[in-house]
Amino acid sequence: MTRSRQAPRKNRRYIAVFATLAVFAGLVAVTQVSLAGSRRGHNSGNNLPWCQPTSAAAAAHDHSTEQDPNATPPADAPAGEVAGAAGDGTTGDAPAVDAKAAAAAKATASAAAKAQAEQRRQNNDRNRNCRPTTTPSSSNGGSNGGGNNGGGNNGGSSPGSTTSPSTGTGNGSDPTTSPTSPAAPPPPPALPEPLGNTCDGSSLQQHDGFQAGPRCVTTQFGEVGSVENNPTLLISRAPARARINQPFDIQVSTRNLVRDRFLPAGAGGYYKESSFLTEEGLVRGHFHMACRLLSGRGAQDPAPVPAFFKAVEDGGGGAAPDTVTVTVPGLAATGVAQCAAWAGDGSHRIPMMVRANQIPAFDSVRVVVTR
Structure with a gap:
């Protein structure tokens, strides 16, 4: 009778031990999976290719062919006058408006605007699958070098900074660093040696007041006002x-x-x-x-x-x-x-x-x- 009572009790102990080990193993597995997913989330951007600069960003905008067919005269211009003769800023008789040319210019401007919008959309789509090529600047010290990573933890220097780490004051700055004074302006360029200010040594005939050349004029410049x-x-x-x-x-x-x-x-x-x-x-x-x-x-x-x-x-x-x-x-x-x-x-x-x-x-x- 005694053996029959002890056998079930011993089995229950084994079951409890195995159950505890199974629960512990499950917790360890869940923790490992969670950490792996977190690491993948933080490092996924580092596995993307670098973004390539677009040709539209590097190209300069050429304004040489742009015109404004809808230019209007100034408000105080008399009736029948335009803003200028061939765009020179003066007033003059108004030329006839070419409706076909104006419509063509409007259509060209509309097509250019649509092309620019499509180019921006393509650039945005391309940049979603790549990393930007710019490097962190020292302006990030407030978040990365200050209260988060620098304030008493990592020394207070930002990723893009070249200064030495501080002792960790909480804002990422080095209290021992003194402000730098602005650089002195460069000296004016040296004056080239003048070729001369008289006709002495010139091989040309002196100017006599008549409209002929080549000549060397000996008349002094004279007076200049304020x-x-x-x-x-x-x-x-x-x-x-x-x-x-x-x-x-x-x-x-x-x-x-x-x-x-x-x-x-x-x-x-x-x-x-x-x-x-x-x-x-x-x-x-x-x-x-x-x-x-x-x-x-x-x-x-x-x-x-x-x-x-x-x-x-x-x-x-x-x-x-x-x-x-x-x-x-x-x-x-x-x-x-x-x-x-x-x-x-x-x-x-x-x-x-x-x-x-x-x-x-x-x-x-x-x-x-x-x-």
């Missing part, structure tokens, strides 16, 4: 189109130019006089107006005489801007004409400026000559 008194010039109004052999007007505005000095070039006054200022510090001189028909898009031949030329010395001008109307008697051929205006001192040179980056007293427009 920067606020330097002369400026602007073509304030010009037509966009003109009929062949039909006169048209161009309005020219000058500032800081007293138009009272003109040595006739045909009489030997060209490059003969230095530049002189009035008692108010303004340039004494005049301005020129000329028109020529263009032969192409390249720089033009300087030798031919322009189709129209006129010098304006009317005794007007001064510190305040004023306007002079010049009448062009008409151009004898069709095409695109360049009409330019530029100031001149007493000897026809464009007046000097105080700084090299100032725009001189010069302006130019395009006029389309039609039948």
